[in-house]
Amino acid sequence: MKTLLTVLLTLLAASPGYAMDKGEEAPNFRFEASWNTLPGARQLTDYRGKIVFLEIWKIH
C-alpha cells in the first residue's frame, strides 16, 4: 500500500517533460532504504535546513 501511495504521489509530481530547474522546489520522495543518512531522515523534506547535494546515480 505504502509503495502504491509513493508511486501515485511520484506520478502526481511528475508532469510530462518535467525537468527540475533552478528556483524550483525539489519534489519530495520517500526513502525505501538508506545508508549514512541524517539520523531519522525518511524523506527528502527531512533535509530542510541543510544544503543538499542530490545525485541520481547507478552502479551498473
Added chain:
Amino acid sequence: MKGVPHLIELNNKFRERGFEIVAVSDEDAGTIEKFVKDKSINYGIIKASNVIKTYGGKGYPSAWVLDVDGKVIWKGHPANLTDAMVEDWVKDLAPAKITKEVSKALRNAVEAYNKGEFGKAETEVDKHLGSDDPAVKADAEFVDGVIEKRRAVGEAKAAKARESGDLPKLATLLEAEAKAFDGSEHGKKCAEEAKTVKASKEYKDCLKAQSELDKLKPKINDMKADKAKRALEKIAKDFPGTPAGKEAAELAKDF
C-alpha cells in the same frame, strides 16, 4: 564510479557545516549495500524508485543542489561541483560543531554549542562579549555569531511549518528548540509558543485528520473507488488546511 572519491572528500570537508549528500539509486538494496561497503562510502545513499523521471535528469549521474528551503540553486554533472561553490553555499549556515581554536575563556561556550546546548553556550558567551581582552572579545563575537546563525536556521524551519499549517511539526520543532536553547530568552519564547500551539483547535484538528487518514489508508485499496473517494473527500472537507486534509484531497483525485 570515478565520482565516489570526490564525494567522499566533499562529505569529509563540509558535512559538519551543513552540507548533505543524498545519492539516489533505484537498484536493489543488496547491490547498493555491497557497493557502499566496498567503496567505504560515508555520505548519504538512498534507494528510491522513479526519482529520475520526476526530476528529469540527463542520464546518470545527474545532480542538483538544494538550498535550506529545498529550492534548486544548481544543477549539472557532479564532477563540476567545486569546493569553492560548496564553501559559498555553506558559509551562512550554522555548523553542527565549532572546530575553530578559541581562547580559553570561550571553551565552555564552544563545548556547550558542540553538545547542542545552545542556551548554555549563549549564557557563557554573554560573560565575555564585553571583555577587555580583544582576542577574547573577538572569539566571543565569533561564537555569538554562530549561535545566531543556528537560531536563524531553527526559526526558518518553524516559519515553514507555520506557513504550511503543519502544527504538529511546528510544536515538535519548537519543543526541540526550547530544549536546545534552554536557559535563554529564545528558549523561553519557543517553549511558550509550543504550549500555545498545542492548546489550539487547529493543532487538535491536525492530529484528528492524521489519525482518520491513518485509519483509512490501509483499507482504501479494498474499498470501491467512489466510496474511497468520498471517505478521502470527507477528511479533506472536515479538516481543510491540515497536512492530512491536504494529502486526503490529493489522494481523492486518484479515485
